[in-house]
Amino acid sequence: MARDGSGGQFEVPCHDEESGWFDQSSSCYWRLLEPQPPAEDPVWAGHAPGDGAIYNGQCPGQPLNGGFRWWQNPPPGYGGGPNLEALAQQAVTKMRLLGADIGIAPNPGGTGTVGIPIWVWNGSSPQTTGPTSASATALGVTVTATATVQNVVWNFGNGTTVSCPFPGVPYSPAFGLTPPSKANGQCGTAGYSRVGEYTVTATTTWAVHWVGGGQQGDLTTTRTSQVPVRIGELQVVGQ
Structure with a gap:
């Protein structure tokens, strides 16, 4: 199915002798440009010949789209094969990736x-820190994707955010009132300045690398998790 300029849909064949192969994600036909443009042609957008290729796009119902474009891998569906990026997404779904185990x-x-430091960390497991892998198959082609946590952004609900590309270190009484240090792989904040109830939100960015069908690629996906925290005043006893 293709979309026209007004958002409507209409059926198109998967292959056209003049236009090439249809890519549903862009609603365009793509045909390998032969011969390829010279290395100095700006259509390469900084890439060198041999690093991907230039394709000519024609988009039914979208006269302003299409034209020459660089692709590192052939466009999805090119050559009549399965959409490898869609298979990669299916593999990601199978992984059941989660937000941080806070x-x-x-x-x-x-x-x-x-005023007392707050320590946070992400409990380690394949679904919360990775790495974890899964595969998806269609038309005899298998794509395998591997996901690892790239970063976790901790929002402490008071305007403070901290980015940690590592799981963090669980708090131990031996740390006392020492603030967490990124240099030691620790994550957290110096503490809250006001009494109140806050929601700590962890947003995990997963980096996914996939291979299959003679191609490879990368994508990212995010997951979130939350936990409440209550902050009170220091109570002085025995004055």
């Missing part, structure tokens, strides 16, 4: 103290 000090069921 560990936090103070404990979610307790109460922290104003």
Whole structure:
């Protein structure tokens, strides 16, 4: 199916002798440009001949789209094969990737103290930190994708965010009141300045690399998780 300029849909054949192979994701036909443009042609957009190829696109119902374009791998569906990027997405779905398995000090069921450091970490597992892999197959072609956590951004609900490309270190009483240090693979914040109830949100960015059908590629996907935290004043006893 292709889309016209007004958003409507209409059927098109998968292959056309003049236009090439149809890519549903762009709603365009793509044909390998032969011969390829010279190396100095700006259509290469900084890439060298041999690093991918230039294709000519024709987009039914979209007269302003199409034209010459560089592709590192052949466009999805080119040559009548399966859409490898779609297979990669299917493989990602099979992995059942999750947001961070949040560990936090103070404990979610307790109460922290104003000005006391907050420690956070991501519990390690294939679905929360990776690496983990899965495969998907169509028309005799198998794509295998491998996902690893690229980064976790921690939002502490008070305007403070911290980015940690590592799982972090669980808090230990031996750390005392020492703030977490990224240099030591620790993650967290110096603490809250006001009493209140906050929601800590962890947004995990997964980096996925896939291979199959003689091609390879990369994509990213995100997952989120949350935990509440309560902050109170320091209580002085025995004055």
